[in-house]
């Protein structure tokens with residue numbers, strides 16, 4: 001049986017897969033089992049921040065794996081303490097505390113639990129607990145029952161009802177709609193600075209300001225999902241700072257690039273005092289309130305520590321900004337009839353396609369057709385919805401590899417538009 005046959009036979013058919021079987025990689029390059037070479041501008045969907053087989057990351061992984069992989073949060077874990085310090089002191093630079101999970105959906109579930117606890121701790125004027133979290137249309141927060149209920153996409157929730165109650169989905173970047181939606185049971189607002197899976201839609205800095213203002217005014221938690229856009233992907237260690245330098249969120253979630261390919265996620269809660277109280281927000285999830293068997297284990301934390309340290313020490317945010325400019329300049333210079341626009345920030349980029357210009361079969365999506373055509377020529381990119389492809393190279397991608405990828409993109413677009 002081929003791999004494809006075995007997947008069909010033994011793995012639930014929840015994924016649509018491209019007909020590619022990766023074998024190994026080095027940096028931005030990846031080879032399939034047949035020896036064909038690709039440039040990897042998919043990076044496992046913004047995960048392999050340092051590319052493949054990064055020597056420093058491998059060193060940390062091998063070293064820690066040979067000492068201690070797992071020991072449980074019943075004990076003190078120095079790698080977890082180090083990682084929490086690194087993220088808080090050098091990345092967020094706002095006093096607060098971390099909780100470690102294994103994925104983005106779990107990190108968001110943790111933030112949802114934080115909001116629920118907060119809503120019990122600080123009830124409304126009728127002494128009712130508050131629980132409603134406002135999120136946005138086209139958002140993506142993950143696939144667990146909690147994160148999926150937060151997600152503003154019907155196709156993700158289709159026939160899984162009843163969902164977890166307590167979410168309302170609003171138009172993104174619409175201050176008036178948000179203001180109107182805040183009610184007596186509302187307790188938090190959750191958003192992505194750039195909606196990744198939803199098609200690369202950026203928040204405006206005015207919208208972020210308004211969210212912060214409304215949260216302050218109505219005693220709501222301001223929760224940011226940086227699972228896709230965090231740790232350098234937007235050219236800033238913290239993605240939202242690309243749009244709004246001075247914003248102070250109450251809670252932030254991450255995963256994807258945080259482990260560079262090793263599974264880890266987490267969320268952070270601010271140490272700020274709750275209004276009119278001596279207690280800090282980070283005390284709301286107290287002893288026994290949340291946990292994870294694997295979360296924050298020595299191996300995952302040692303690797304994540306190395307990945308984030310490398311991003312900081314090699315100034316990879318600068319490379320992200322430079323390569324992003326290179327991509328913008330080059331694609332804009334084509335003035336290509338199939339390209340409507342480039343959206344996004346840093347190396348979280350979406351190319352909006354002119355659907356009308358690409359001949360499609362019944363039911364075929366422009367994004368998937370282009371992804372397949374690019375893979376054929378040796379460039380891996382993921383789609384984002386029906387009309388957008390994403391460019392998500394490693395944060396340390398070279399100018400040469402960007403040029404090579406763009407040449408493939410141009411050639412492919414030219415052929416498709418014929």
Ligand SMILES: *Cc1c(COP(=O)(O)O)cnc(C)c1O
Nearest residue numbers: 103104105140141142227228255
């Ligand atoms: C991918 C993603 C998630 C879910 O992360 P998983 O690790 O797949 O659970 C949540 N939020 C955003 C913004 C994402 O891009």
